Amino acid sequence: MNELPVVLFGVGGVGQALVRQIVENRERHARQYGLWIRFLALCDSRSAVVEPMEGLNDAQLLDILDIKTRGGSLLEHPLGGTQDDLSAILDIVGLPGTLVVDCTATEETVPALLFGLERGYKLVLANKKPLTVEQEVYDRLVRAGGTEEAPLDLARVRWETTVGAGLPVIATLNRLLASGDPIQRISGTFSGTLGYVMTGLQAGRPFSQIVQEAYEQGYTEPDPRDDLGGVDVARKALILARGMGWRLDLSDVEVAGLYPPELDELSVEEFLARLPALDASFQEQVTAAAQEGQVLRYAATIQDGRCRVGLTPVDRDSPLGRLTGTDNLVEFTSRWYSPNPLVIQGRGAGVDATAAGVLSDLVELAFTGR
């Protein structure tokens, strides 16, 4: 049996779904892959449950899920304790071949991730932040020697769910790179919320009404500006551009949000109240695009040295143009995939789809060597 010791950072929605999926798939993983995943530690921002010798059994894991789903703290668990240093937990664990899984949404995990890599641990990131801070951190996380010139280390790290959740976007990018197929362009939509807004605009509805409705139905972040500003999409675009070997920072991504910056200071209610003033402009842009046989998408485009995020007219008959609703879609245009791009499409969000993608990464790393 191939034993895979795991330390989990982050026991929120994705982390909980991951633990549940691993428990549910135990027998199948053993039978189909000869694989046994053993949790040595589960860590929150301030607390942790650690069992470095035996690993946590399924009853203990289900207890932890019970505590977390009712909003409790890991401290309530018999093995729970406070933690203020994730590296110290990795130090306690110390088992060769340990896999560190980052399901948090903070860059505070970076020192521990780097510490783990120095120990020779493997790494799965669902967390975009460590890959979108300084270029130097990115290099240390994904390259074998940690320097700009060092080779990519496909044996040691996976970050599929940082872009498009469980969709095989990074896997596809890495396959194209491995084959030496020169990528001319990556273009895609990476926000279900903004996809919903674009579909509404295309149907002729006023921008303000679509956003108000999405907000009321809980389709947006608590502050809809977190979606409409485009920064989350910009992080994904940066991960794709860096994945192509470009060297750039988040500040180099050209982000055009869907509202003017002067609305940043308002309360959410005031912000929503000001949106009708934008309706006419959006309507004009939709009409102008339609006259060219185009439709508007909120897309990330990585091409010709520029990494851009914003409202983008695309041909109505292209894969992006035919997209409706909240699905993500990414087009890779390369030497072999041109004029028609290679397209990946599907659900690009959700805790279960994301956790499933993390689990796929984890199983892949169970078979890599070094």
Add this chain to the structure above:
Amino acid sequence: MNELPVVLFGVGGVGQALVRQIVENRERHARQYGLWIRFLALCDSRSAVVEPMEGLNDAQLLDILDIKTRGGSLLEHPLGGTQDDLSAILDIVGLPGTLVVDCTATEETVPALLFGLERGYKLVLANKKPLTVEQEVYDRLVRAGGTEEAPLDLARVRWETTVGAGLPVIATLNRLLASGDPIQRISGTFSGTLGYVMTGLQAGRPFSQIVQEAYEQGYTEPDPRDDLGGVDVARKALILARGMGWRLDLSDVEVAGLYPPELDELSVEEFLARLPALDASFQEQVTAAAQEGQVLRYAATIQDGRCRVGLTPVDRDSPLGRLTGTDNLVEFTSRWYSPNPLVIQGRGAGVDATAAGVLSDLVELAFTGR
């Protein structure tokens, strides 16, 4: 430097493109992956060039490409010789970690592939035949212990290009399986030629005219029945069904070709001359589908224990329904990808796209362990 010794079976279109792409990418593979691919032997059906110690250098490889592109034989090369036993060549090579790449289109390689696996060699298949003969051979090729119950060996074998050429179809299937996401349905088009025919039918053109034109322009096999009969698509459907863990043989795939079996005995010219008699029936089916908001695709569908290949009505607004032209498209419907499927779309044929997919498989296996 990570040295990857390779033995190539098959130096036809895909094999030649693979050698060329490896030579062209040498510096990049070394820099970006710390990888050096070394050809120990290139084998045809009756001849081979073998250099088991040093490996063939790039000048020797380019010489071989020159010989092959002008239609010559490997025997013309200074290191060329006859061969009638691929296993014997693998026996000579004997280097641990050797990767055997099958770019032939024959099941005659099976004994040598199994011999290589016993030696602990890794395996990349572009050849569908070994995976579509008896179930027992499939199990021995992809499972670690070689038996029905043995675990999948993701560290040792890749077969991405047997379905959809370089498109990440098998990679996506294996990721879904690894995460335990139950797959309810796989449906896809896997023939550019038949995609062209379907697009023509949808535009209202007569079946016979579309086939005649495709034949004259060289878009079909020399005998168009090899496309229209659906057997090549059936092999791909079988590989997908077996990939899902189903146990079945090619004879269990329900294949409905696009012409009646009594036309099998005719010459190509006679066959083409008889096609206009089918035009009315196709036109009726197109019209009947349109009345239900559907269009016809020549699709493989794997669902509810049945593996079917044939003319399939699909919703006009589904990904398959919106497809036009020669691209392949595959939809995976699962627990997390439903009601909207996970979709992969793009060029599904061509020697360069296929060779690029083989090269991606090869780079991936350079990082696996065991």
